[in-house]
Amino acid sequence: MKVGIIRFPGSNCDRDVFHALELAGGQPSYIWWNQRNLSDFEAIVIPGGFSYGDYVRAGAIAAITPIIDGVKEIVKEEKPVLGICNGAQILAEVGLVPGVFTTNSNAKFICKWTELKVKTKRTPFTSMYQQNEVIKMPIAHAEGRYYNDEMEKLQDQDQIVLAFASENPNGSLEAVTGVCNENGLVCAIMPHPERASERILGSVDGLKFFKGMLKKL
Amino acid sequence: MKYYAEVKISLKKGMLNPEAATIQRALSLLEYQVENTKTIQIIKFSLTGENEKNIHEEVDEMCQRLLCNPVIHNYEIKITPQLKDE
Numbered sequence: 001m002k003v004g005i006i007r008f009p010g011s012n013c014d015r016d017v018f019h020a021l022e023l024a025g026g027q028p029s030y031i032w033w034n035q036r037n038l039s040d041f042e043a044i045v046i047p048g049g050f051s052y053g054d055y056v057r058a059g060a061i062a063a064i065t066p067i068i069d070g071v072k073e074i075v076k077e078e079k080p081v082l083g084i085c086n087g088a089q090i091l092a093e094v095g096l097v098p099g100v101f102t103t104n105s106n107a108k109f110i111c112k113w114t115e116l117k118v119k120t121k122r123t124p125f126t127s128m129y130q131q132n133e134v135i136k137m138p139i140a141h142a143e144g145r146y147y148n149d150e151m152e153k154l155q156d157q158d159q160i161v162l163a164f165a166s167e168n169p170n171g172s173l174e175a176v177t178g179v180c181n182e183n184g185l186v187c188a189i190m191p192h193p194e195r196a197s198e199r200i201l202g203s204v205d206g207l208k209f210f211k212g213m214l215k216k217l
Numbered sequence: 218m219k220y221y222a223e224v225k226i227s228l229k230k231g232m233l234n235p236e237a238a239t240i241q242r243a244l245s246l247l248e249y250q251v252e253n254t255k256t257i258q259i260i261k262f263s264l265t266g267e268n269e270k271n272i273h274e275e276v277d278e279m280c281q282r283l284l285c286n287p288v289i290h291n292y293e294i295k296i297t298p299q300l301k302d303e
Contacts, residue, residue: 057286064283093286100288107235147232147289171233 001217004031004041006071006087008051008062013084013194017047020194024210031067038070042217043080046071046087048140048192058101058143059089068094080124080213081186085141088178088188097179097188098159099148101141105171109142113202115165116177116191120158123184124216128208134165135205137191139177144190146172146179157182162189219265219299220272226258226285226292260284263299272296 003026007014014030021028028045031038038044052061062068074081075096083091089101104110115136118129129135151174154160162178170177170190178189193206228234234256241254266272276294285292 056283060283060286100286102289103235105233105235107239145233149288 001026001043001214002041003028003043003045003214004038005029006031006033006044006046006067008033008049008065010051010053011047011049011086013048013086013192016192016194017045017084020197020207021045021210021214023197024207024214026210026214033062033065033067036066036070038067038074041074041079043213044071044074044082046081046083046090047194048085048087051086051090054086054143057089057093058141059086059091059093062086062090063093071096075181075186078183078185080216082125082209082213083186083188084192084194085139085144085190088190089143091186091188096186097181098150098154099146099179101144101146101188101190103143104141104145104169107142109140110144110169111138111140112169113138114167114169114177114191116162117165119160119163119178120180120184122158123161123180123187124213125187125189125209126161126212127216128212135196136203137193137196137206139169139191140195141170141190144172144177145170146176146190148173148176148179151176154179158184161187162191218267219263220269221261221263221297221299222272222276223295223297224260224276224280224284224292225295226260226280226290227255229289229291232289269296269298 164175168175193209196203196206
């Protein structure tokens with residue numbers, strides 16, 4: 001179960017994701033942004049960080065790099081793709097998931113543990129949770145406020161993956177903080193499952209994101 | 218022929234602008250009471266092309282592919298010919 005972790009200049013959660021994938025039983029390896037052929041991999045994770053210094057908009061420059069052609073191929077082949085934090089911003093900028101993650105309503109960088117509700121279990125990443133299960137994972141971002149002018153469509157098509165369960169710290173529309181594409185195989189979430197994958201970190205709730213992904217392979 | 222291009226990027230009407238809200242609150246700390254604060258980003262560059270129309274089309278493509286996000290942004294493009302002695 002080979003899983004590729006994409007690295008851009010400025011990615012900084014790549015090693016955490018590597019560790020979490022190993023804990024979940026996968027075989028992760030790193031891929032640099034200038035690669036185009038990802039056919040060796042069964043799944044792709046785009047980790048968090050500040051690719052290209054968040055210039056233009058968070059994720060905007062990573063979204064036009066050669067590796068995105070490879071990611072689009074993976075999507076076509078119906079293999080799972082998970083974007084975490086900056087990875088989620090990148091997937092939204094590419095248009096692989098609907099909407100955008102933009103400046104937090106209080107204009108601050110927010111780094112804290114949050115309670116989240118799992119809104120659908122039809123994605124591989126959420127298949128091991130219960131519908132509406134409340135889980136604990138941290139967020140760490142300045143541009144995470146979800147916005148989409150077609151929220152109704154998103155709901156009708158069951159594309160909301162995660163929502164803040166209590167407080168809505170960044171002002172996201174309807175507290176949404178994770179969305180997927182139509183078939184549920186491309187998933188973009190602002191919270192960090194890799195930072196909630198070992199007891200010593202304070203929660204193991206995030207590990208099932210990776211286990212679920214590997215189980216479907 | 219060389220041209221100057223200026224792209225003015227603003228948030229769509231009704232979009233929350235946390236930066237502008239923060240600036241407005243800071244101004245009120247200095248006891249300036251202002252309303253409707255907005256921030257607009259301007260990106261400028263020069264480029265070569267056949268005519269103004271072609272340049273405009275090219276810059277419009279840049280806006281759609283990188284400079285703006287159509288979900289939240291409006292943009293305006295201004296193209297002016299670059300004079301020889303500039």
